Amino acid sequence: MKVIPKAYEPEQFEQDLYRQWEDAGYFRPEVNMGKSPSYDRQTDGKPFVISMPPPNITGKLHMGHALFATLEDIMTRYHRLMGSPTLWLPGTDHAGIATQTVVDKSLRKQGINKNELGREKFIEKVWEWKEQYGSTITRQLRRLGSSCDWSRERFTLDEGLSHAVRTAFVDLYNKGLIYRGVRVVNWCPRCHTAIADDEVEYRFEKGKLYWLKYGPFILATARPETKLGDTAVAVHPGDQRYLEMVGKKYTIQGVLGDFEVVVVADNAVDPEFGSGAVKVTPAHSFTDYEIAQRHNVPMKQIINENGRMMDNTGKYAGMKTIEAREAIVADMEAMGLIDHIDEYDHNIATCYRCGGVIEPIPSKQWFVKTRPLAEKAKKAVEDHDIKIIPERFEKVYFDWMDNIRDWCISRQLWWGHQIPVWYKNLPQLPELPELTRNKKQVEAGQEGSPVSAKNSEEFRFSIIDPEDLSWILSNIQDTHNYEYVDFFDGQIRTRIDTESFTCTEKQTDRTGVVAKTGLSGYIDGVKSCLELRSTNGFAKYEIEFKGQVPDRFTGRPVIASTEILNHQVDNTSGVSYYVGMEPPRGEGWVQDPDVLDTWFSSALWPFSTLGWPEKTTDLDYFYPTTVMETGYDILFFWVARMVMFGLEFTGKSPFETVYLHGLVRDEHNRKMSKSLGNSLDPLDLIPKYGTDAVRMALVVGSTPGQDIPIGEGKIKGYRNFSNKIWNASRFTILRVSEGDLKTGEIGGESVSDLAIDQELLSPADQQILSRHQEVKRDVSRMLNEFRFSLAGETLYDYFWHTFADIYIEASKNQLAPDADQRIRENTKKILIKLLSETLIMLHPFMPFVTEAVWQELREIFPSLPKYLIIAKWPFDADKKTTRS
Incomplete structure (x- = not known):
């Protein structure tokens, strides 16, 4: 005889x-197809x-993972x-810096030096580590009950995703x-x-906060050591105190001798801060760098990649920046160059991985030009193609898109997607070739390295007929994008200005050309009127392309975009480089040593995991995805970039809804940390209270975009709810089957169907059936509206x-x-209906x-589906979370 145990023991089930x-295949979408x-x-x-959201392979399950899962x-x-048909596609992230750091530490404990091992051997060690430990997090996600389709599991460095990257x-x-x-970047020494x-x-x-005597100015700075790299003083254009000084140069007394600065007027200056005048150190401040860009102010780097002062800082060379600050302040005080010093609260930039202080320095890196991508990504949310929950984060999203800067995607690591660029004939470490005419600008801190189109293996020219030429010009932010090229008898001559050119019948040599690859991103939605792809150098351009322009565009402003493809040769340095999917043929090619930012591959996640760039069945059927659920703290790290890349590569928004959860905190709303001793480990809590209790404690009381306080007492309370479900269900099953309440033996009695006789309903029956229908309707609506906490609370209150x-x-x-036999039979049917349907509604929360x-x-009603996981939802709810 079947016996139902008195107590629910989670570990037994x-x-x-x-x-x-999993063995039955119920996690696969095909189960409903x-x-x-x-x-x-x-x-x-x-x-x-x-x-x-792919967790790092270095990760161990924590409460944040438990929440999103x-x-x-x-x-x-x-x-x-x-x-x-439901697909929850799982995967893990290779986590560049994190994984390399973990493996490096492990090797050092074994007495192995990463650099002595070499790149190739080190990467082999990382793959060995990944095979041994990389699946830990996925095993732990299974422990939480995650019903992912593990047959489709992906890894950001697997062969398919590497091809996509x-x-x-x-x-x-x-x-x-x-x-x-060359740009100022966030550098972690x-x-x-x-x-x-x-x-x-x-x-x-x-x-x-140090107030410096600075020629005719008194300036406030938190970093007096950067005075050695100052090249300008900036004031607000509307500040009447300094109007007559704008444009003039002043000699400033310094600890290494006198130096000269120019005064510029820029809206970035806050006239209310300090004296309203600020020193400009373009090489070591993002704001100063941008000011210098706008005013053609030179840049002087004084801090190196190790966070130490460079050789051009005299006696301070080799000092750490904090050491140099102390020494320079002492010298400035001795020279009478400090007016006074205030106490000041600093907002210090630190590395998210190691916690070290970030040093802004100029560096040659790879960048994604984000503004053209951001415009489309912003519009997708504005046009409600993508809904963000909670809605207030739309403003945060828009603000970030409006102020976006180009994305630095190169990382000086070994573990990751190595950048698919190869160099040849290298006299030293790889450097992308620069035009001689641009070197002075680069040295002055103006970004970018336009390459010569001469001798290109393949390049493409496009004449653009923009609806509004001024709009494109106003949105081009890089200095070198204002370079126009005139053609005179096949000779290239350049000048820097912002005028636009108009074609005339006679002046065939006055065709305006912007000679920069990056222009293409600014012509989204603008008709390309003429295009030529050539492999025969500029001679073919002269003959076939330039001659057509005046005939086609007489009297109209034009822009010609030059896109250089694949293998290029810089005729000034002799260095070749190749950009492609596979290494170029021939000997002597060296791949760029840098790897891509981990978020680059993650930005492709919604569609690369489904087979892109191939046109697979999964990509066609499952993309775009329905919901992206993630933490509000990576709205910019990840969500915005997925939207940008999804639109760029597939022409579709990658998902319809973004649901942002908050951070998990302790019961006193403090951040969980080892130092506070308030961290909760789900792997300790699950054996103690059961998975269902942990899940309910995380969901009930949480709202999108808000941090979630949780303590062990809350989890214990939902363990009691698990017991309540078991005990109430046990009682129901035993009473309906005429079983033995003491021994738990199920009886032989049962019911043939659930057809309830409405005429036999008691007031209690009528009341519960009415409330039951309300709960089904309300919970269905709440789940469709992503109100998970309220749905969980409603079910908890109703069942208990x-x-x-x-x-x-x-x-x-x-x-x-x-009691009357007919009433007894009807009551049993009501109990089975109520219990079975309530179990279905509770299943997503407490599986x-x-x-x-x-x-x-x-056991007493075998016509029920074999497993609850594939039962039918008891209310025909409107699926508002999906859109046809």
Whole structure:
């Protein structure tokens, strides 16, 4: 005889149930697509798709992982129950800096030096480490009940995704949206690599604000050591105090002797801060760099990649910046160059990975030109192609897009996607060739390195007839993009100005040309009127292209975009370089040593995981995805970039809805940390309270975009709820089957169907059935509206306080031995209906206890689906989370 245990012991059910689900293939979307899936939205229905934010392979499951896994599993299980083909696609991230650091530390403990090992051998060691430890996080996600389709699991460095990354890089490069240039970047001296703007974390520190006697000015600065790199003083254009000084040069007394600065007027200056005048150090401040760009102010670098003062700083050379600050302040005080010093709260930029202080320095790096991509990504949200939840984060998204800077994508690491660029005939470390005429600008801190089109193996010219030439010019922010090229008898001559050219019938040598690959990104939506691709150098351009321009565009402003493709030769240095999917043929080629920012491959995640750039069945059916669920803290790191790349490479928004969860904090709303001793480890909590309790504690009380306080007491409370579900269900099953409440033995009695006789309903029956219908409607609506906390609370309150406490008690009289047999039968049907449908609604939140009860319930009502995970949702809800 079947016996139902008195107590629910999660460890006796959870892992076994999960194995049964996975082995049966219930996590795959095909489970709701019939026996012969066609992967056609008209035939199989529109799928519900989530791409899991790939956790780092170095990761160990923490409460943040548990939160996103629970939320995404709730959505996945709900839509599976709704009958939708449902795909939750899992994967992991290679995590460049993090993984390289972990493996490097491990090797050092073994007495192995990474540099002595060499790049190739080190990467082999990382792959060995990945094979041994990389699946730890996915095993732990299974422990949480994540019903992902593991058969489609991806890794950001697997062969397919690596191919996608190279395809994306080459495509963006050929479009002029990737370039290599000199810019001030966030440099981590400890990790010895550049990092992107949104990888910088900030912390407040008590410090000092130094008021310097600076020629005719009194200037305030937190970094007096950077005075050695000053080249200008900036004031606000509307500041009447300094109007007569703008444009003039002044000699400033310094600790290494006198130097000269020019006064510029720029809107970036806050006239209310300090004296309203600020010193400009273009090489070591992003704001100063941009001011220098706008006013053609030269740049002087004084801090190197090790965070130390350079040789051009005299006696301070070799000092760390903090040491140099102390020494320079002492010398300035001795010279009477400090007016006074105030206490000051600094906002210090630090590396997100190692916590070290970031040093802005000029560096030659690879960049994605983001503004053309950002315009389309912003419009997708403005036009409601993408909905962000909570809505208030749309403003944050727009602000970031409006103020976006080019994205530094190169990292000085070994582990990752090595940049698909090769160099030949290198006299030293690889340097992208520069035109001689541009060297002075680069040295002056003006970004970019336009390459010579002469002797190119293949290049493309496009004459553009823009609707508004001034709009394009006003949006070109790089100095070298204002270079026009005149053609006189096949000779190239240049000048810097901002005039536009108009073609005339006679002046065939006055065709305006912007000679910069990156222009292409600014002509989105503008008609390309004439295009030529040539492999025969400028001679073919002269004959076939230049001659057509006046005939086609007489009296009209034009722009000619030059896009240089694949293998280039710089005729000034003799250095060749090649950009492509595979290494070029021949000997002597050396690949660029840098790797791509981890977020570059992650930005391709929603479609590369489905087979892009190939036209696969999965890509055609499952893309665009439905929901992107992630933390609000990576809205810029990841979400915005996925939108930009999705639109650029597929022409479609990568998802319809972005759901942003908050950070998990302790019960006192403090950040969880080892130092505070307030961290909760889900891997410790699950054996103690059960997975379902942890999941419910994370979801109930949470709202999108808000941090979630959680303590062990809350988890314990939901462990009690798991027990309540088990006990109430056990009582119901035993009473319905005429079983033994003491021994737990299920009886032989049952019911043939759930057809309820409405005429036999008692007031208690009518009340519970009415409330039950309301709950089904409300919970369905809440889940469609992403109100997971409220849905969980509603189900908790209904099951505990209405079904268990009220109706089960009321049913005891109706099931008494002396009660009318017809009423007894009707009551059993009501109990089975209420319990089975409530278990289905609770399943997305608490999958294990509900499935365990379901299997017991099938003993007395075997016509129920074999597993709860594939049952049918009990309310025909409007699927508002999907769109046809």
